[in-house]
Amino acid sequence: MDPSAVSFDSGGARRGAGGRQMLLFGGGGSANSNGFLRGVPMAVLCMDDATRVGKRPFFTTHEELLEEEYYDEQAPEKKRRLTAEQVQLLERSFEEENKLEPERKTELARRLGMAPRQVAVWFQNRRARWKTKRLETDYDRLKAAYDALAADHQGLLADNDSLRAQVISLTEKLQGKETSPSATTAAQEVDQPDEHTAVSGTEKLLAQQLKDDLHSSGDCTGHGALSSEEEDGGVVSNEGCSFDLLDAMFAAGVTHHGAEEAQLANWTSWFWN
């Protein structure tokens, strides 16, 4: 880039210290009509240059700041924003590679009419901005994932509560049947082990009752009502909720030869765990 193309945004210093513009670099020098100071474009001058040419003390008195001569002869170049062209080229270079090898730095500095140190600083700051941006997007992504998981977790907790309530309710019903004389009589009437399945009539009754209760509750997982069209074939399911387990227990005679209470305890334990 032609150094003469570097703009000097005099309006940019509209609110310098004390509201005064401090445009000229100090050290006894002053800018010529081309905007150059000792052959260096003003916009190119940075603190490194200030160190070389002369630097105003960091803390100065108000009186010093009010001295016009001070700005002409001692005040350092104010910070200058890079031009749009400079930033554009730097951005393009950053997109290619966000690290800066010495050769690329000097080449960029030459093309942009900037000090190599300025190019290095720009890349440092650009990396910092890029990192901040990346952290923000990473945070947003993680937060969305966390929110989804938290919602899912809440749903599972609700399901769990619902199932526990059902277990308690069914356990009470089953225990009631065990102690009911009529139920005992009915059970005794059919309590002959099936020679093929080895499941007693009472067990069939209990398992059927459990199926019926779960079915009538319309919610085996808390995810909605059962669909009636799926009932044929003996397996009632709803979106992954299946009574296969009960059927399997029934067929395998899970309750066979065991006290009903012990089976209830097992079932309850299974549910609660």
Add this chain to the structure above:
DNA sequence: TTGTGTTTTACGACCTCC
């Protein structure tokens, strides 16, 4: 016009790697 918040430029301190 002014107060205030944000962005950009630049630096020093410190760390890591060769």
Add this chain to the structure above:
DNA sequence: GGAGGTCGTAAAACACAA
């Protein structure tokens, strides 16, 4: 030990609402 990195920060430049 030097070069180049990150991190935290100062201060100028800038945007914008009141």
